Amino acid sequence: xxxxxxxxxxxxxxxxxxxxxxxxxxxxxxxxxxxxxxxxxxxxxxxxxxxxxxxxxxxxxxxxxxxxxxxxxxxxxxxxxxxxxxxxxxxxxxxxxxxxxxxxxxxxxxxxxxxxxxxxxxxxxxxxxxxxxxxxxxxxxxxxxxxxxxxxxxxxxxxxxxxxxxxxxxxxxxxxxxxxxxxxxxxxxxxxxxxxxxxxxxxxxxxxxxxxxxxxxxxxxxxxxxxxxxxxxxxxxxxxxxxxxxxxxxxxxxxxxxxxxxxxxxxxxxxxxxxxxxxxxxxxxxxxxxxxxxxxxxxxxxxxxxxxxxxxxxxxxxxxxxxxxxxxxxxxxxxxxxxxxxxxxxxxxxxxxxxxxxxxxxxxxxxxxxxxxxxxxxxxxxxxxxxxxxxxxxxxxxxxxxxxxxxxxxxxxxxxxxxxxxxxxxxxxxxxxxxxxxxxxxxxxxxxxxxxxxxxx
Numbered sequence: 001x002x003x004x005x006x007x008x009x010x011x012x013x014x015x016x017x018x019x020x021x022x023x024x025x026x027x028x029x030x031x032x033x034x035x036x037x038x039x040x041x042x043x044x045x046x047x048x049x050x051x052x053x054x055x056x057x058x059x060x061x062x063x064x065x066x067x068x069x070x071x072x073x074x075x076x077x078x079x080x081x082x083x084x085x086x087x088x089x090x091x092x093x094x095x096x097x098x099x100x101x102x103x104x105x106x107x108x109x110x111x112x113x114x115x116x117x118x119x120x121x122x123x124x125x126x127x128x129x130x131x132x133x134x135x136x137x138x139x140x141x142x143x144x145x146x147x148x149x150x151x152x153x154x155x156x157x158x159x160x161x162x163x164x165x166x167x168x169x170x171x172x173x174x175x176x177x178x179x180x181x182x183x184x185x186x187x188x189x190x191x192x193x194x195x196x197x198x199x200x201x202x203x204x205x206x207x208x209x210x211x212x213x214x215x216x217x218x219x220x221x222x223x224x225x226x227x228x229x230x231x232x233x234x235x236x237x238x239x240x241x242x243x244x245x246x247x248x249x250x251x252x253x254x255x256x257x258x259x260x261x262x263x264x265x266x267x268x269x270x271x272x273x274x275x276x277x278x279x280x281x282x283x284x285x286x287x288x289x290x291x292x293x294x295x296x297x298x299x300x301x302x303x304x305x306x307x308x309x310x311x312x313x314x315x316x317x318x319x320x321x322x323x324x325x326x327x328x329x330x331x332x333x334x335x336x337x338x339x340x341x342x343x344x345x346x347x348x349x350x351x352x353x354x355x356x357x358x359x360x361x362x363x364x365x366x367x368x369x370x371x372x373x374x375x376x377x378x379x380x381x382x383x384x385x386x387x388x389x390x391x392x393x394x395x396x397x398x399x400x401x402x403x404x405x406x407x408x409x410x411x412x413x414x415x416x417x418x419x420x421x422x423x424x425x426x427x428x429x430x431x432x433x434x435x436x437x438x439x440x441x442x443x444x445x446x447x448x449x450x451x452x453x454x455x456x457x
């Protein structure tokens with residue numbers, strides 16, 4: 001490998017590491033994205049100068065196809081569909097790594113050393129299962145597939161047996177690389193295991209699943225680096241794999257969930273109370289004029305966004321309300337639950353798009369101690385992450401999941417289209433609480449109507 005390529009790879013690896021560091025805080029996130037882009041561009045260009053790279057015409061064709069596919073995805077995919085888009089990115093990235101391993105096997109199978117064949121097996125296993133698993137995750141997020149956990153008899157046995165069969169088939173590929181019949185069976189088992197792994201997991205756990213699939217895709221890329229002897233792929237894949245795994249663990253902790261239970265879809269649906277028993281005669285609804293009057297007398301306000309805000313594309317209207325309240329000397333903060341939305345950091349991305357200052361975004365652990373001193377808490381599109389049953393009812397399906405304690409605020413205003421449950425599929429006693437007022441409306445329209453009424457006061 002030419003020395004200048006080695007130096008560029010080293011610089012790219014440093015940029016990847018710095019990118020992760022800068023992405024860890026909103027203040028430097030934009031710089032982190034830019035650093036990652038520069039590092040990747042440098043790595044691609046340097047790779048094209050390697051002596052073993054030939055047939056540039058095919059590389060150009062593949063690059064053009066990628067650009068043509070990426071531009072409309074970047075421009076046309078709405079913010080509400082970004083989690084699905086991320087899942088598909090993982091799917092195709094993992095598939096690319098798996099196909100490289102497959103190509104290496106069929107091109108040089110019998111001439112490859114044992115260590116390389118092991119790397120191909122590891123790469124293919126993770127790559128193919130991540131491909132089908134990510135497609136299933138995207139289908140659940142898009143609600144093309146059932147979002148509820150899909151358990152079935154002997155679920156764990158079937159999953160473990162499929163994984164075991166995949167590992168055995170991979171081992172046979174290593175021991176008998178000349179047997180061309182084993183590798184297709186190995187691929188089929190890996191693809192099947194990806195479906196079996198993700199299908200039982202409920203939609204509410206998709207943020208954790210996406211982080212986990214990100215980890216698998218990274219590890220697959222790292223294994224590909226061993227196969228084709230590319231150190232930058234090894235480093236970059238390891239960074240992605242470790243960061244995705246750590247994020248998965250953090251999110252499991254945020255949901256008070258066992259990582260193993262999330263991984264294998266072990267969500268035992270405890271018996272929840274009936275909605276009529278909770279809501280019957282206890283729901284108090286308000287309109288925009290009444291909400292504006294309440295906000296007019298408030299000095300401290302917390303806004304808690306959820307997936308409904310993303311669906312309604314209400315982030316910019318929320319930003320306008322934020323600015324209007326601040327102009328009235330109202331202290332406005334945003335309470336961000338770590339698993340609100342459908343992907344890690346979903347709410348942060350939405351609010352950043354609306355130019356909400358980072359200093360006003362407070363994590364759950366930061367905002368909860370202040371909640372008793374908050375005059376008004378506005379919940380826009382969030383449900384399970386503010387459900388007090390998680391805190392107070394040990395028999396609830398979400399018992400133990402940390403929540404934002406909006407029920408401790410002076411007044412709670414919940415903006416929601418209806419009393420329909422969230423992804424957990426259970427009623428929310430918050431809606432019937434003494435200090436809770438329900439504003440039944442689209443999240444964006446509600447915000448705009450509140451702004452219009454508030455400007456009259």
